[in-house]
Every structure is written in structure tokens, then in C-alpha cells.
Amino acid sequence: MKHIEVVAAIIVKDDKYLCVQRPWNKYNYISEKFEFPGGKIEHEEPKIDAIKREILEELKIDINVIEESVTVNHEYPDFKMTMYSFICDANDYNFELTEHIDYKWLKKEELDTLDWAAADIPIVEKLMEK
Ligand SMILES: Nc1nc2c([nH]c(=O)n2[C@@H]2O[C@H](COP(=O)(O)OP(=O)(O)OP(=O)(O)O)[C@@H](O)[C@H]2O)c(=O)[nH]1
Numbered sequence: 001m002k003h004i005e006v007v008a009a010i011i012v013k014d015d016k017y018l019c020v021q022r023p024w025n026k027y028n029y030i031s032e033k034f035e036f037p038g039g040k041i042e043h044e045e046p047k048i049d050a051i052k053r054e055i056l057e058e059l060k061i062d063i064n065v066i067e068e069s070v071t072v073n074h075e076y077p078d079f080k081m082t083m084y085s086f087i088c089d090a091n092d093y094n095f096e097l098t099e100h101i102d103y104k105w106l107k108k109e110e111l112d113t114l115d116w117a118a119a120d121i122p123i124v125e126k127l128m129e130k
Pocket residue numbers: 006007008030034035036037038039040041081083117118119120
């Protein structure tokens with residue numbers, strides 16, 4: 001089974017977290033699910049470079065990485081993934097959605113109201129227990 005390595009940014013602003021919704025996808029279990037923005041690590045790319053690059057590509061903002069958070073190992077029906085998450089902030093939060101179809105800024109208590117990609121649930125749980 002294919003194994004991918006992914007980085008995800010937990011972007012915080014005034015105690016709210018940025019949650020973004022994926023577009024339609026052939027795999028129904030990730031299609032239109034909410035996630036933390038990010039993407040695949042390129043060959044031999046440092047994780048911090050990968051997350052800054054992905055957020056610049058996807059949201060057109062320059063983030064600051066504050067600390068590494070949960071690492072999730074998840075097996076979907078068609079691929080396995082390891083996802084490294086990072087708590088981040090930004091000096092300018094004026095982002096543009098270039099790939100995602102919607103977004104929400106939610107307080108930690110509200111995070112479980114969204115339909116999350118399964119791999120993100122451990123991150124949501126960790127944030128909610130803070
Ligand atoms: N970025 C991101 N991907 C996630 C999360 N949760 C989760 O299950 N995934 C899955 O991990 C994979 C990440 O790939 P991606 O498509 O976002 O990454 P990418 O932009 O580098 O991909 P591409 O180069 O194929 O377009 C997707 O299959 C996605 O559904 C998450 O919180 N963030």
C-alpha cells in the first residue's frame with residue numbers, strides 16, 4: 001500500500017483555529033472533509049520547509065512555526081499516511097483559498113462540530129483537551 005508523509009498546520013489566531021474544507025475527491029472518505037491545511041512532504045525536504053511551502057502555495061500566507069504537535073499514523077482504505085502537525089501563527093492572516101472550498105475559524109470547544117478527515121481526529125482531540 002502507498003505510504004505518504006504529510007505536514008499539516010494548526011494555524012492559531014486569537015484562540016481560534018483555522019479549519020479548511022477539501023474539494024471533492026475520488027476517495028469519498030476524504031472528499032469535502034475538513035482538515036488542517038498542508039500537504040505532502042517532498043523528497044528529503046525538511047518538515048518545517050514543507051509546511052511553510054505548502055501554506056504559501058495553498059493559502060498565500062507566510063506562517064511562523066511555533067511548535068510541533070501530534071504525529072498521526074492513519075491507514076485509509078487506499079493509502080497509509082504519517083501526518084506531522086505544527087502549531088503556527090502568522091503576522092498577516094489575509095489568506096486566499098486556492099484549493100479548499102470553505103474555511104472556519106473555530107474555538108477549541110467548537111472543533112468537534114465539523115466533519116473531519118479521519119486522520120485529523122487525533123489532532124482535534126488533542127486541541128480540545130488543552
Ligand atoms: N494536508 C492535509 N492532508 C490531509 C489531512 N488529513 C488527511 O487525511 N489528509 C490527507 O493526506 C493527503 C495529503 O495530500 P494533499 O493532496 O493535501 O497534498 P498535496 O497538496 O501535497 O498533494 P498533491 O501534490 O497530490 O496535490 C490527502 O490524501 C489528504 O486527504 C490534513 O489535515 N491536511
